[in-house]
Amino acid sequence: MNTRIMVLALLSAMMIAYPLSAAGQEEGAGYLFGSKVISGDGEGRPLSPFPVVPDFAFVDAGVNGVFDLGDPVYLNMNPQDGMVSEGDIRLSTAFSRPGQMVRLGDRDLGYRLIRFGTSGFQPAELRYYDVNGDRSYGLEDPVYLDFNPGQVTPGDLRITGYLSYQPGSLVLDSDVDSGKQTRTLPGTLSFYNANGNVDSLGGAIFDRGDIVFIDTQFPFNAVTVNDVRLSA
Template identity: 50%
Template sequence: MRYPPFGMAALSILVLTLAATSAFGSVEQLHYGSKVKLNDVDEGRALSPFNLAPEFAFWDTGIVGVFDREDVVYINIDPRSDKVSENDIRLTPFGELPAGSQVGKADNDIGKPLTKFGRGNVPRAELRFLDTGGDWAYNLDDPIYLNVVPGEINAGDIRISNYKGFPAGSRVNDTDPDNGLKTQTLPGMLSFFNSNGNINNAGYAIYDRGDIVYLDTQQPFYVVTINDVRLSM
């Protein structure tokens, strides 16, 4: 059988695409709040530590002095800063900018004041998981939350991964089925994939535009492994 000149090329591309998807998982699945699964394209990538551990903070756009559902929540990459800075990560949407997006230098929230959790009268906030299997161990099926007043899911908490149709970046409401459920301590730390490979004079990776932040949940640390969570897109 003879193929038209471009037909054979298109067929080859289709076969290669299907093979890559089958072997490594779909790139489209690598979104904010998704968990790393076996054979995902990023499994096994090297991760880099942050120079200083990032903190969770919010831009107080609602009732002043109170954390509420109107506030925009961020991973404050440089904990020395008290303002929204370039490449901070939004954990909740801001206008048309989705949860998981990096702050750009021309975005309207850059430079806005940040209130840090656990300071003064502001409650503490931790990344914790809902133990859906009841085995007291964190696994792929367990949803993750930014749990304000850790220990029990509260209205206003932020889903970091999806739960029963509620997407990552959504907030818990009073009537939601996960409100009031107990949470468990989540092992791990924040690290990042240095996508452009740039380093500083001391030889350490530089976090900047396009780098992906992960919740690194298990040993070996500083390697993307199954159950790790993608915190940016």
């Protein structure tokens, strides 16, 4: 069986195991992937920076040298390894529910990751659609991983939901948000150290149970209203 058939077979099996209707819901989790922090929703909890900034990458499931609708997208926590590894976060619905952390023994472990913005592949930026046109990011504004920065285009990944579209879904040409203008999302990636474990230098350790946030509001390094959860 060639590589293309093996990857597509794995993709089909995992889509059956993790249907879109369960998007973002990790077993036992209190929060959903793509949900925004609202008032009374744990704001004020400390957020820790990553010692190495994660990047956005994908598995070329079709082995065709391009990013297309069947390719799963990840937040690669160790950009130097170039593969799906323990601790990476799945962002799309292709291989499983978005927001899940990759664990030892998972079937996508070890697949080659291609970093967006390298080797001729399109860049990936976190951007938002300014629904009410006030030129300010708000709770009502959907967030995208935008592969054609400046406009929602087919293939862009919805980080938050919009209307009936689920977090983790990819934009299609016929979708109502296709063609909408996008603006740069302020902030950075950080995490809530749920179990409080630290390394020998006192730095927070990211591991299972910790929640990744897009930290969008001042004061940074703390959970605030409008921050977005990237793991569940």
